[in-house]
Amino acid sequence: MTQGHAGPGLAKAYRPGDVEGAIYERWLAADVFAPDGTGSRADTSKAAFVIIQPPTNVTGSLHLGHAQRTAVEDLMTRHARMRGRPTLFLPGLDHASIAAQFVLDRIIAADGETRASMGRERYLERMWRFIDETRIVILGQQRRLGASLDWGRLRFTMDESSARAVREAFARLYAEGLAYRHETLINWCPGCRTSLSDLEVEATPETGTLWTVRYHVLDEVTGSPDPALTISVATTRPETILGDTGVAVHPDDPRHAALVGRRVRIPFVERDVPVFTDSVVDRAFGTGAVKITPAHDHDDYATGQRHGLPFVDVMDDAGHITAAGGPYAGLERYAARQRILADLDAAGDLVASTPHEMILGRCQRSHDAVEPRLKTQWFVRTTPLAAEALAATRARKTVILPERFEKVWEHWLTEIRDWNVSRQLWWGHRIPAWYCPDGHITVSASETGPHACVTCGRPATELVQDPDIFDTWFSSGLWPFSTLGWPEATADLTRFYPGTVMETGYDIIFFWVARMMMLGIHFLGDVPFEVVYLSGLVRDPYGQKMSKTKGNVVDPLEAIDESGADALRFALIHGAAPGNDQRFSTEKLENARNFANKLWNAARFVLGARPATIPPDALRIAPDAARIGPAERWLRSRVGAAVAAADSALTDFSFGELTRVLYDSIWGEFCDWALELAKVRLSDDALPAADREATWWTLVEALDTYLRLLHPVMPFVTEALWAEMPRAAGDPDLLVVADWPAAPPADAGAEAEVGALLELVRALRNARSEAKLDPAGWLAVEVALPAALEPTFDALTPALERLAHARPLSRVASAGALHGGPAGGLAVLAGPIEALIRPVAPDREAAARDRARLERELAGTETQLEGARARLADERFVAQAPPAVVERARARATELEERLAQLRARLAE
RNA sequence: GGGCGGUUAGCUCAGUUGGUUAGAGCGCAUGCUUGACAUGCAUGAGGUCAGAGGUUCAAGUCCUCUACCGCCCACCA
Numbered sequence: 005m006t007q008g009h010a011g012p013g014l015a016k017a018y019r020p021g022d023v024e025g026a027i028y029e030r031w032l033a034a035d036v037f038a039p040d041g042t043g044s045r046a047d048t049s050k051a052a053f054v055i056i057q058p059p060t061n062v063t064g065s066l067h068l069g070h071a072q073r074t075a076v077e078d079l080m081t082r083h084a085r086m087r088g089r090p091t092l093f094l095p096g097l098d099h100a101s102i103a104a105q106f107v108l109d110r111i112i113a114a115d116g117e118t119r120a121s122m123g124r125e126r127y128l129e130r131m132w133r134f135i136d137e138t139r140i141v142i143l144g145q146q147r148r149l150g151a152s153l154d155w156g157r158l159r160f161t162m163d164e165s166s167a168r169a170v171r172e173a174f175a176r177l178y179a180e181g182l183a184y185r186h187e188t189l190i191n192w193c194p195g196c197r198t199s200l201s202d203l204e205v206e207a208t209p210e211t212g213t214l215w216t217v218r219y220h221v222l223d224e225v226t227g228s229p230d231p232a233l234t235i236s237v238a239t240t241r242p243e244t245i246l247g248d249t250g251v252a253v254h255p256d257d258p259r260h261a262a263l264v265g266r267r268v269r270i271p272f273v274e275r276d277v278p279v280f281t282d283s284v285v286d287r288a289f290g291t292g293a294v295k296i297t298p299a300h301d302h303d304d305y306a307t308g309q310r311h312g313l314p315f316v317d318v319m320d321d322a323g324h325i326t327a328a329g330g331p332y333a334g335l336e337r338y339a340a341r342q343r344i345l346a347d348l349d350a351a352g353d354l355v356a357s358t359p360h361e362m363i364l365g366r367c368q369r370s371h372d373a374v375e376p377r378l379k380t381q382w383f384v385r386t387t388p389l390a391a392e393a394l395a396a397t398r399a400r401k402t403v404i405l406p407e408r409f410e411k412v413w414e415h416w417l418t419e420i421r422d423w424n425v426s427r428q429l430w431w432g433h434r435i436p437a438w439y440c441p442d443g444h445i446t447v448s449a450s451e452t453g454p455h456a457c458v459t460c461g462r463p464a465t466e467l468v469q470d471p472d473i474f475d476t477w478f479s480s481g482l483w484p485f486s487t488l489g490w491p492e493a494t495a496d497l498t499r500f501y502p503g504t505v506m507e508t509g510y511d512i513i514f515f516w517v518a519r520m521m522m523l524g525i526h527f528l529g530d531v532p533f534e535v536v537y538l539s540g541l542v543r544d545p546y547g548q549k550m551s552k553t554k555g556n557v558v559d560p561l562e563a564i565d566e567s568g569a570d571a572l573r574f575a576l577i578h579g580a581a582p583g584n585d586q587r588f589s590t591e592k593l594e595n596a597r598n599f600a601n602k603l604w605n606a607a608r609f610v611l612g613a614r615p616a617t618i619p620p621d622a623l624r625i626a627p628d629a630a631r632i633g634p635a636e637r638w639l640r641s642r643v644g645a646a647v648a649a650a651d652s653a654l655t656d657f658s659f660g661e662l663t664r665v666l667y668d669s670i671w672g673e674f675c676d677w678a679l680e681l682a683k684v685r686l687s688d689d690a691l692p693a694a695d696r697e698a699t700w701w702t703l704v705e706a707l708d709t710y711l712r713l714l715h716p717v718m719p720f721v722t723e724a725l726w727a728e729m730p731r732a733a734g735d736p737d738l739l740v741v742a743d744w745p746a747a748p749p750a751d752a753g754a755e756a757e758v759g760a761l762l763e764l765v766r767a768l769r770n771a772r773s774e775a776k777l778d779p780a781g782w783l784a785v786e787v788a789l790p791a792a793l794e795p796t797f798d799a800l801t802p803a804l805e806r807l808a809h810a811r812p813l814s815r816v817a818s819a820g821a822l823h824g825g826p827a828g829g830l831a832v833l834a835g836p837i838e839a840l841i842r843p844v845a846p847d848r849e850a851a852a853r854d855r856a857r858l859e860r861e862l863a864g865t866e867t868q869l870e871g872a873r874a875r876l877a878d879e880r881f882v883a884q885a886p887p888a889v890v891e892r893a894r895a896r897a898t899e900l901e902e903r904l905a906q907l908r909a910r911l912a913e
Numbered sequence: 914g915g916g917c918g919g920u921u922a923g924c925u926c927a928g929u930u931g932g933u934u935a936g937a938g939c940g941c942a943u944g945c946u947u948g949a950c951a952u953g954c955a956u957g958a959g960g961u962c963a964g965a966g967g968u969u970c971a972a973g974u975c976c977u978c979u980a981c982c983g984c985c986c987a988c989c990a
Contacts, residue, residue: 017952018952189988237990239990240990252990284989285990286990289989289990290990304988363987363989411916415915415916415986419987510984511985514986545924545925547983578926578938584918585918585983589924591925591940592938592939595938597952598950598953599952602950604950605949605950605953606950608949608950609948610949611949613949656929660926661927667937683948770955770956773944773956774957776943780945868934880970880971883970884969884970885970885971888932889932889933889971893932893933
């Protein structure tokens with residue numbers, strides 16, 4: 005592009021909906037999102053920036069939390085892209101087996117079907133149909149948000165490439181002895197009919213009942229239960245009585261010493277079990293005697309193993325009592341509990357029941373009480389993997405933000421237990437393990453499975469594949485490299501692994517982040533990402549977690565329809581700190597939309613103010629330094645400060661700080677002051693055209709810089725406005741691939757001088773308002789100011805007159821000249837500047853109000869001066885504080901003294 | 914039972930390595946049809962930074978304790 009640009013012009017009103025869709029299309033058409041897209045202007049010699057986004061669950065639509073994360077991810081991506089780095093922002097979907105089945109089960113239930121009635125094959129077909137619908141919705145939402153995802157690389161965890169990585173990873177772990185099959189007590193959800201990892205069990209505090217039950221001791225001679233000799237045990241789960249295989253007491257407990265070694269009869273199942281001692285028993289709890297159910301309780305499992313007790317499983321997959329439960333067989337577990345309690349009571353063996361505070365494990369998904377059950381499952385030995393992940397974070401190869409999460413990270417990985425990866429579900433990756441009739445295990449990474457049993461050579465036809473699937477997190481744990489072609493040694497893998505930043509919510513740090521770290525380091529020999537950026541949760545205006553059941557969910561699409569994607573993104577990023585939860589409210593969204601509107605109108609003004617001497621398609625040039633005035637120098641310096649502050653915020657991942665800086669600069673400096681100051685020069689026909697041009701180019705430069713800085717946060721509106729802006733030589737067509745801005749030079753002198761005069765304007769406005777002078781009238785003001793400020797004052801007088809609505813604003817030789825004139829003026833003090841408002845007409849009331857204002861100011865100044873003097877009088881302060889601090893304190897005291905003198909002089913008149 | 918976070922203006926939140934005058938948005942009050950913007954402009958009121966103690970010349974900021982709120986981890990019947 006060799007010519008400056010003039011677009012079709014901007015609509016008078018800002019309507020986000022009118023520009024967003026078209027702009028996304030332009031980005032896609034220009035192919036700027038892919039690291040090697042035809043429109044990419046990336047410098048391939050620079051390190052790639054790879055952002056890792058959690059693949060979205062296919063089950064539902066996006067909520068505000070997704071929107072916030074996508075906004076943050078896209079912000080980082082767009083910034084890196086403008087810095088000229090090749091960027092990879094890969095879109096993905098996760099099959100989310102348990103969540104997806106949970107949702108689909110409800111859908112098919114509406115048609116009167118169940119998982120069982122459909123069968124595995126039909127069920128999975130139905131699932132694919134279901135997710136084909138949802139995936140379109142989900143991907144459309146990301147697009148509406150403006151996420152600059154490389155759509156050509158869309159990956160799904162159920163794709164063959166992911167499946168291959170899963171098989172390979174598992175086969176390697178098995179070969180290395182890090183995956184093993186083992187019968188043990190696992191967490192079982194009767195509602196979902198699957199086992200769960202420890203992480204998927206939520207410990208929920210509840211008030212249950214502690215029942216005391218009598219077991220009858222067997223007569224040593226007759227072998228039948230003694231009606232009189234009993235031992236009482238306490239239990240919160242009477243249904244597990246059916247699986248009891250022992251009673252334990254503490255070895256030093258005299259109350260039960262006589263019964264140790266005797267046998268008791270478990271009621272209903274008529275099983276005779278031993279009474280024995282074990283020091284795990286807490287003598288203070290309950291009766292001091294514990295019923296032992298090794299197949300249904302984690303503690304009892306260990307106790308049972310120590311004492312060689314039988315393991316009697318009394319429950320089936322649905323949570324119903326099995327044949328082992330004798331008369332209760334077939335009953336649902338809680339129905340069985342009630343029947344057992346009633347029967348115990350009838351037999352006179354239910355001694356007591358008391359309310360009991362306890363922690364109950366519930367399924368994260370269905371909230372059913374989790375049942376500990378004995379099952380044979382596949383486990384991953386995590387201890388060695390966790391050690392490597394820990395070593396990596398300790399060596400700072402991967403940094404977790406905010407840092408405080410490193411502590412829980414350390415704790416969890418140190419205390420980690422082996423990971424049960426088997427799930428008794430259908431939707432997911434089938435475990436690639438085959439069993440021969442002799443029980444030999446063959447694990448194969450081949451898509452078609454093994455040819456024969458590796459142990460006995462039986463042919464594949466005689467082998468049966470494990471019906472279970474993997475925990476979803478097993479495939480998502482491979483995400484940073486399975487998406488790049490692993491296990492093949494692809495060019496992508498070399499180029500994009502490890503990733504740069506992994507962004508996600510802190511709620512899945514263990515589920516996902518830890519697994520990616522462990523598996524990434526293990527299989528690739530290097531960490532999967534350099535930075536873990538953890539976002540907080542988005543809550544409703546009252547701090548509640550958003551959930552569909554509470555009905556407080558804000559749909560991102562509604563917010564976008566209402567206020568635009570830019571406003572939503574800004575609202576979600578503004579004021580959010582990593583790891584901190586954030587409340588979302590319509591007020592925040594409105595504020596963000598107003599900001600976008602403000603920017604729109606500011607741009608409209610700048611573009612409309614182009615001096616006629618500049619052709620519409622002129623190439624953008626830097627303002628002529630010899631032609632600009634103090635206001636322009638001030639603006640350029642402030643823009644430079646904004647660039648520096650934005651850069652530093654981005655370096656620190658302080659995105660809330662970034663939006664604050666941009667909001668304040670654009671609204672508080674550019675719109676409130678710079679544009680108003682510029683209006684005078686731009687419309688001054690007496691000024692040489694070159695001067696007016698220089699002023700305009702200064703505004704264009706500032707706006708151009710702001711648009712670039714803001715683009716990562718508000719991509720649509722900035723792109724739309726930039727389309728209308730003059731281009732510099734070498735600028736691309738689209739802002740999305742434009743260069744990140746450099747800071748215009750700082751100008752401390754202009755900042756100080758113009759800053760002081762803006763203070764004067766504020767003071768004059770304040771005085772007018774406080775004295776309730778005619779708001780629309782022109783004030784006659786005389787100003788006395790330090791000699792150093794005089795040239796700036798003279799240059800800006802017309803602009804200052806306009807801003808303060810004061811004319812004439814005339815300079816007098818000295819402060820003394822302000823006194824002794826016609827009586828009844830209002831004194832105004834602004835730092836080193838003194839001014840006097842000459843009333844248009846004498847007004848006794850206004851004078852009185854003004855006097856009150858001055859008196860208040862006097863009192864305040866006195867207090868401040870007292871403090872400043874006390875500080876300086878303290879020898880230790882003068883001696884020990886840094887010289888710069890002492891110097892500042894001195895200057896401050898001097899300033900206050902002068903001000904005090906001025907005020908006293910005014911009040912004395 | 915362990916650990917983490919929060920407590921700053923009426924509300925929602927910023928506040929960098931301690932530095933003297935603690936900020937913003939919303940809300941509130943007063944006023945403004947000033948040629949980019951009423952999705953706006955101007956001005957103002959409003960804070961003993963949860964409480965107590967300590968370190969320091971200096972504490973919203975560092976340390977200790979307390980209170981309240983929230984979260985995470987945890988196999989005691």
